[in-house]
Amino acid sequence: MTVRVMLISPAMNTALREARFAGDATLDASGVRAARQAAPSVPHADRAVHGPSERCARTAEALGLPSVAESALRDWELGRWAGDRLDEVSAREPEGVAAWLADPAAAPHGGESLLALCARAGVWLDSLNGAGRVLAVTEPSLVRAAVVHALELPPQAFWRLDVAPLTLTELSGRSGRWNLRVGRPLAGGPGGREADGDAP
Template sequence: MLISPAMNAALREARFAGDAALDASGVRAARLAAPHVPDADRLVHGPSERCARTAEALGLRSVAENAVRDWELGRWSGARLDEVGAREPEGVAAWLGDPSAAPHGGESLLGLCARAGTWLDSLTGEGRVLAVTEPSLLRAALVHALALPPQAFWRLDVTPLTLTELSGRSGRWNLRVGRPLADRQGGGEAERGAS
């Protein structure tokens, strides 16, 4: 089970990664969603401040796991997309068009998908695992789990504080995607559990 972290300023500003903390509305939304988090045998979160604070606000006693860290975007980390696009239009075009490109000096999309897949496939026999992780890792895990072409990564939208569930095992994953942890008004009953 993968939960996307709550909103923060970096997400609102369309920044590449960066380790920005949650803002007050993100903390409040995560606290409201806490009663709707399904039970799990193992709880982990990405090492970013955003993931750690989301897990904390959800009331989870999770541990940081480096394997579910955000996409490593090198020198673009923390910059806004429009700024990078103005400075390095060819680099952004290569990054968006070629899954093996890493013009930022960090991890390529293929590298991110391979890392997410390695982590996902390592979970065999661990019971129900819940990870609070950045949208990029969540999208890469879905590309791997469903054997999608890497370009499908750009077509997957992940909104804050949604639950994406994968069941099965390495080589045969089933998907239940993007269930809100609470209704949009903040606090309505959401369906519990996984299928």
């Protein structure tokens, strides 16, 4: 059975605005407002889940989703770098950052390597066989890792993927063969619910 997996990145918060590593915080006022405005364009799903972070939970709430937390969708575990900005870590541990960016198996921060992150995203994605339409509010790192796994891209492609707040990434297929649908905004008008055929 074909599965459709719809991944929504969380709305803006302070940590995202400041580009901090795995910096969890609740949504700021503009993030809540944007998520509420996007709620009418969220597609229908048979099952809704969200990452365990505060920003994912609050985004799901603002979108009006009756979702449950899914631990497999937690943010990239970056050990002692969590909460810091890249420029701070680069000044403190330049060799560690260089290794982390160049080697997908490196984990100088003491957390997950890029390979481990992509593997975790892949295990979750491939566990969804027969699940119908699944909607997940999840971290940008998980969206990127899921795309790398689904399309069998080299791990380094992770660094070339950008995931903006409140955007929808869609994967359809099944374990071993996934298709990617890109470019769909979470907003009314073209690309919204009507374009997807989900309108009543």
